[in-house]
Amino acid sequence: MSMNRKRTAQSAFLNPRVLMGLLIALTGVVLALLGFGTFAVRAASMKQPAQSYTANSIDPLVPPGFDCSKIHELGIDKQINFRAGAIMIACGQAQGGGTRPSSPLGALTQFIRKLFSPLAYGGTDVDLITGTETFPAVNQSTTFSWGNPDNADQIVVAYIDLRDFPSDAAGASVSTDGGLTFTRLTKANGQSPFENAGGSPIVLYNRPTATWYTVWGLGACGGLGGYKSTTPWDPKSWVPYCIQSGSYDKPSGWTDMNPSSPFYGRMYVSGNDFARGGNIFVRYSTDNGNTWTNERQITTTFIRNVQITGDLVTGDVYLAGMDEDGGCSSGCGTNRNNKIYRSTDGGNTWTNTYTGPSFVGACRGTAGYFCTMYSNPAYWRHMGWGEPAAFKGVVHYVYAARNPSNGDPGNVFYIRSTDSGMTFSAPFLLNSDTDPTKAQWEPSLSVSPSGTLFAVWYDERDGGGASTCIAGSNSPCYRMYARRSNDNGLTWLPDDAFSDVVSPLPAQPHPSVVPYYVSDYDYASALATKHLASWVDGRVPINGTYQQDAFTDREPVNTPTPTATPTPTPTPTGCSVTSSGCGAIVVGTPPMEFTVNLSGPADPASVQGSDFMVNGTPANTAILLNGNLTIHFFFNTSPVVQGLNTMHIPACAFDCGNGCVQEFTCTFTYKPSTPTPTPTATATHTPSPTPTATPTSTSTPRPTPTPRPAPSARSRPTPPPRP
Numbered sequence: 001m002s003m004n005r006k007r008t009a010q011s012a013f014l015n016p017r018v019l020m021g022l023l024i025a026l027t028g029v030v031l032a033l034l035g036f037g038t039f040a041v042r043a044a045s046m047k048q049p050a051q052s053y054t055a056n057s058i059d060p061l062v063p064p065g066f067d068c069s070k071i072h073e074l075g076i077d078k079q080i081n082f083r084a085g086a087i088m089i090a091c092g093q094a095q096g097g098g099t100r101p102s103s104p105l106g107a108l109t110q111f112i113r114k115l116f117s118p119l120a121y122g123g124t125d126v127d128l129i130t131g132t133e134t135f136p137a138v139n140q141s142t143t144f145s146w147g148n149p150d151n152a153d154q155i156v157v158a159y160i161d162l163r164d165f166p167s168d169a170a171g172a173s174v175s176t177d178g179g180l181t182f183t184r185l186t187k188a189n190g191q192s193p194f195e196n197a198g199g200s201p202i203v204l205y206n207r208p209t210a211t212w213y214t215v216w217g218l219g220a221c222g223g224l225g226g227y228k229s230t231t232p233w234d235p236k237s238w239v240p241y242c243i244q245s246g247s248y249d250k251p252s253g254w255t256d257m258n259p260s261s262p263f264y265g266r267m268y269v270s271g272n273d274f275a276r277g278g279n280i281f282v283r284y285s286t287d288n289g290n291t292w293t294n295e296r297q298i299t300t301t302f303i304r305n306v307q308i309t310g311d312l313v314t315g316d317v318y319l320a321g322m323d324e325d326g327g328c329s330s331g332c333g334t335n336r337n338n339k340i341y342r343s344t345d346g347g348n349t350w351t352n353t354y355t356g357p358s359f360v361g362a363c364r365g366t367a368g369y370f371c372t373m374y375s376n377p378a379y380w381r382h383m384g385w386g387e388p389a390a391f392k393g394v395v396h397y398v399y400a401a402r403n404p405s406n407g408d409p410g411n412v413f414y415i416r417s418t419d420s421g422m423t424f425s426a427p428f429l430l431n432s433d434t435d436p437t438k439a440q441w442e443p444s445l446s447v448s449p450s451g452t453l454f455a456v457w458y459d460e461r462d463g464g465g466a467s468t469c470i471a472g473s474n475s476p477c478y479r480m481y482a483r484r485s486n487d488n489g490l491t492w493l494p495d496d497a498f499s500d501v502v503s504p505l506p507a508q509p510h511p512s513v514v515p516y517y518v519s520d521y522d523y524a525s526a527l528a529t530k531h532l533a534s535w536v537d538g539r540v541p542i543n544g545t546y547q548q549d550a551f552t553d554r555e556p557v558n559t560p561t562p563t564a565t566p567t568p569t570p571t572p573t574g575c576s577v578t579s580s581g582c583g584a585i586v587v588g589t590p591p592m593e594f595t596v597n598l599s600g601p602a603d604p605a606s607v608q609g610s611d612f613m614v615n616g617t618p619a620n621t622a623i624l625l626n627g628n629l630t631i632h633f634f635f636n637t638s639p640v641v642q643g644l645n646t647m648h649i650p651a652c653a654f655d656c657g658n659g660c661v662q663e664f665t666c667t668f669t670y671k672p673s674t675p676t677p678t679p680t681a682t683a684t685h686t687p688s689p690t691p692t693a694t695p696t697s698t699s700t701p702r703p704t705p706t707p708r709p710a711p712s713a714r715s716r717p718t719p720p721p722r723p
């Protein structure tokens, strides 16, 4: 069968009718299609009228007369875009997808196991794929989830959607109710609004302009571009824009949404350019996506562009790469190295801050260059790629590795850097399942603005094992599992289920797409109130075949999980904060000094004046006393207002007690000193505050009064010694 397919593919390639089609293809939209992949640049240089093509043809993706012997030289075999896949099929290096006759469909009565235990993480799963689906153009997978920080009801998930393939492979679903329901964007003609777009999905929210940007390979740009909208739920509202002409494979993107960041509003896109040695390049926009003229070369050899992210606080940008060391060309068991690249100046300059130790990538089988999670047939291309996250100078990364010693095909690991990506901790195994026959792979990670971390991955522990994972058949195979940290990665709560059912392994029936494609990544992100994570799920059958739908769910930031007990490893939790100033009434001169007490000693190097705020105003200086259990915070100008005032220390503002500080919020009341002697008063005792005020006399000693009532004398304390 495979030989027949190969011959068919090759002869179709030489068929005159097809060749003619290809020539026409070179002249228009189909050239636009080349935006999917590597050859976009050349294509864009020819200006010809657009042509349309039938959606059941793959031929337009393949350049006429393409020399199949150049597949390796051009890096076609290492690329994940659909055009590269089409060339592999046309050159007989891969089959197209299809429903294999050997796939036994499970008994119709045996449906997916619904678990009745309370769900530890997330809410009810949501199928992002609304509207009709027509076999075999039914695949939706490889997701990118993003939310609007100014309106948490607005969530957009972009994904690969083969509904219109090959005229486009791009889709997105939008929620306007916080993620309870989503609608797949569909124009009146039944198609996606992202015409001639494909490749790797990215969706970002540019906060200064309140504009949503999707990023794709886009034909009209002859390279990278996308569609943008300020009303994302309206399919007609999305308009095209361009980033650059040229080749890009597996792009990633991030945008700085923190108004106090020095690089607020900046947008970043990274990718591998196989027309330039497979090197990683970053493009960024300093004008809210209008122009993208800034390009930087990050590597001088082929390192896979895994994902890009940034620090919500500092504005530093981090790019995770992977040295794949030849991939799986010589089988499972080949090495990988994680790489971290950092820019501290808004994308202008980049440093390779970290190259991790070698590990063996997750693997059960191989498909040419790529490793796969299933074998016989090779299925689900996956190299161990994960996702980075960063918060307050702490950098996080999750990835998947094989255990060569016991043959476990995949486990998900977490590494943590407390020095802005220079050094990382030893890998921490996130999945508690240790059955060496069960795989965990393709993890995503997000960090919220309060330092909660949420990792999500594919996990076989509740399924029947690899032998029962038969693409398209109704046999429970995998489920999404998750794990959460409430202290910026210092400690982790137990791992538990995130998706509601155990999914069958979804089929890839599209004949124009490589047969081992299932999902290349899921990019997760977080808002202040929730973590957003999506995945490919096979629970929905079409034509009796369990097939790909993109699903999503969300984990609230502030709702602790019912079973949450801090895991003692790797380190205990941090400290809590108290202040005798909480609830106090302060009279007199507005205080400029405040004292807090800690349940565990602080790390002096991590404490700054700005860690403490009154009414949102950060203090200028901090001094540690009492064995680092007490901190005095000083303001150059008193932040106190008449009436109610709020003291605040954000979670993980500094390190203490082998962890980081828990969030601290409390209030006090300030009353300016009033002319005390009222006309009727007999002035026997002099500067007397109101009866409820804290006494100033020495007869009632008051340990570390906070906020210091600032009796008459103390308008500015002794100049705080600076460390």
Ligand SMILES: [Ca+2]
Binding pocket: 408, 409, 410, 411, 433, 434, 435, 436, 437, 438, 439, 440
């Ligand atoms: Ca495992």
Ligand SMILES: [Ca+2]
Binding pocket: 119, 121, 122, 123, 124, 125, 498, 499, 500, 553
């Ligand atoms: Ca769920």
Ligand SMILES: [Ca+2]
Binding pocket: 129, 133, 138, 139, 140, 547, 548, 549, 550
């Ligand atoms: Ca589907």
